[in-house]
Amino acid sequence: MNTQRKPGKFWVVVALSLLLATSLVQADEVSVAVAANFTAPMKKITAEFEKTSGHKVALSFGSTGKFYAQVKAGAPFEVLLAADDETPGKMEQEGLAVKDSHFTYAIGKLVLWSAKESFVDDQGDLLKRGSFEHIAIANPKLAPYGAAGMQTLQALGVYDAIAPKIVQGENIAQTYQFIATGNAQLGFVALSQVIGEDGKVKSGSAWIVPQKYYTPIRQDAVLLERGKDKIAAVELLKFLKTPYAAKIIQSYGYELGR
Amino acid sequence: MMLSPDDWSTIRLTLELAGLVTVLLLLIGTPIAWWLARTDSALKRPISAIVTLPMVLPPTVLGFYLLVAMGPQGPVGRLTQALGIGLLPFTFAGLVIASILYSLPFAVQPIQQAFEAMGERPLEVAATLRASPLDAFFTVALPLARPGFITAAVMSFAHTIGEFGVVLMIGGNIPGKTRVVSVQIYDHVEALEFTQGHWLAGGLLVFSFCVLLVVYHFNPMAPRKAAN
Structure with a gap:
């Protein structure tokens, strides 16, 4: 047993x-x-x-x-x-x-970023001059950073002038890709995407958009x-x-x- | 009707894109198909493989490489800039070129099969009747390969309409320029606008079904034969 x-x-x-x-x-x-x-x-x-x-x-x-x-x-x-x-x-x-x-x-912090050195100035005046062909923004309907980018353009009073130059990424990662490959000369992305270990922007040039231009x-x-x-x-x-x-x-x- | 003016504009743009791409694909695809159907060259297999690549590659791979190649640092981008055309991403022309690459196998393969099925005989007969090769091509080969051309045209058109990944990667979603139906559906669904998404998606479903019906009409499936 x-x-x-x-x-x-x-x-x-x-x-x-x-x-x-x-x-x-x-x-x-x-x-x-x-x-x-x-x-x-x-x-x-x-x-x-x-x-x-x-x-x-x-x-x-x-x-x-x-x-x-x-x-x-x-x-x-x-x-x-x-x-x-x-x-x-x-x-x-x-x-x-x-x-x-x-x-x-x-x-989150919004940043206007370009893969080119000294292309974006630290005041964002470039947006007023409009001397670029394409600006990339994440789809504002889907991405909060896209909506913040649109708010910034409107707050600066340049939206109507810039609208024909806007290309939309489906999300913030694709928007980054458009800019990083140089197909869009600049665009709005998250600061977290372009920041380096030392707290500075890794490459290219950037303007950290002041908080007053968009809803946190x-x-x-x-x-x-x-x-x-x-x-x-x-x-x-x-x-x-x-x-x-x-x-x-x-x-x-x-x-x-x- | 639940479709917004924006939806209609994407439908119009999509039809324009698919129509233009289909015409260009028939013009480009026919000589390639003719060559592939009749050559014994060692290049036949590599060329066939290249033509068929877009069928097996994920559209995101094709789209990503196109974005890089057409960009300011890419070989195509440098060429177009040197020619004064500018950059192709985010333009309608860029979508046309990408779509031609993407749908190429759907145009070449049916035409090639039609040419192959025809065999040498009709052209030999035409030659004995003193038709020049060009003459024989237009008066004998093309009419005989008609079902293949219809299938190629319908499939190219439909496949371009169904294109999503490539357009997403290089289009930039610009209203009236690069925002096509498939991207619009994706955006509606992502934004939880399911009703509008349904109208477009349902329309596309019905359309695709009709397209396949047309294809099968011109390429009747062989009736089942009793085994002897």
Whole structure:
């Protein structure tokens, strides 16, 4: 009898430990939807978070609008780092996200950038002269940085003169690509895309657009319904508020939210 | 009707683009198809492969290389600037050139197959009747290859209308110049304007179905034959 029971016990133990292992692995993984402009800092933050917490993070980068539509359609994201503060609020109201879980993790800075050296002056006077063929802006309907770019042109009173020269990227990453390849001589992108380790613009020339010309780009993070019971999801959101994460966020030219 | 004036302008632009590209593709594709159908050259395989490349490459690859090549530092961009044309990205002409590359296999392959199916015999007969090669081409080969040309025209037209990735990469989404239907649908859906997206997307679906019906009408599928 005993000899027959032993293998049985053995398999029970194996099955249990497998079950435990899988449940641990699941609890340890969090999938995060991240606004494209926050790609670089989020990779850095995540690397540190994975090291200190032992959790695994799967990052997806894209536009906030697309993530909203995907989550609504049942996409398995547990945390959203949006490029605006409207979408997370809306998702809480619609029951897609956990009530009152949203907070501003960064305030984005808009920059007028050219891949050419000393092309953009530090006052943005170039916009008034209009001495360029194409200016790239992210689709203002879809991208907050695009909307901020449009506001800036309007605030400077140059929108009508410049409108025929506008080319639109689908998102801020594609807009950067248009400018970096020189096809558009200049354009509006996120400061985080062009800033270097030393806090200065990496290459080309740039004008950091003063805040008075556009509505602040408050970027909110939110805990999605699917992440409600995930320890890793909750901890990652907490980690975003630590001084360590704050330092990385600021090093990419963002301001901190409160 | 749920279509905005902006939607209509994208439809008009898309039809203009597809029409122009189809005409140019028939002009460019016919000599290539003729050569490919009749040559024994060692270059036949590499040229065939190049012509077919756009069929297997992701449009984003094609679009990205075009953006770089047509840019101010790229070889094509340098040439067009030297010729005083300026840069091609964000222009209608740029879209036409990109679309020709993108739809090339859809024009060449049906015509090539039609020429191949025809064989040598009709041209030999024409030659014995003292038709010059050029004469034989226009009076014998072209009429015999008619179904191939119709398929090529319809497929080029339809494929250009369905083009998305390449246009997205080099178009710049300029109303009336480079904003085509597929990009407009994408923008509607991204902006959660599903109703407007449905009208355009549904229209495209019906259109594509009709196009394929036309293709099958001119290339009847062989009826099933009983095994002997």
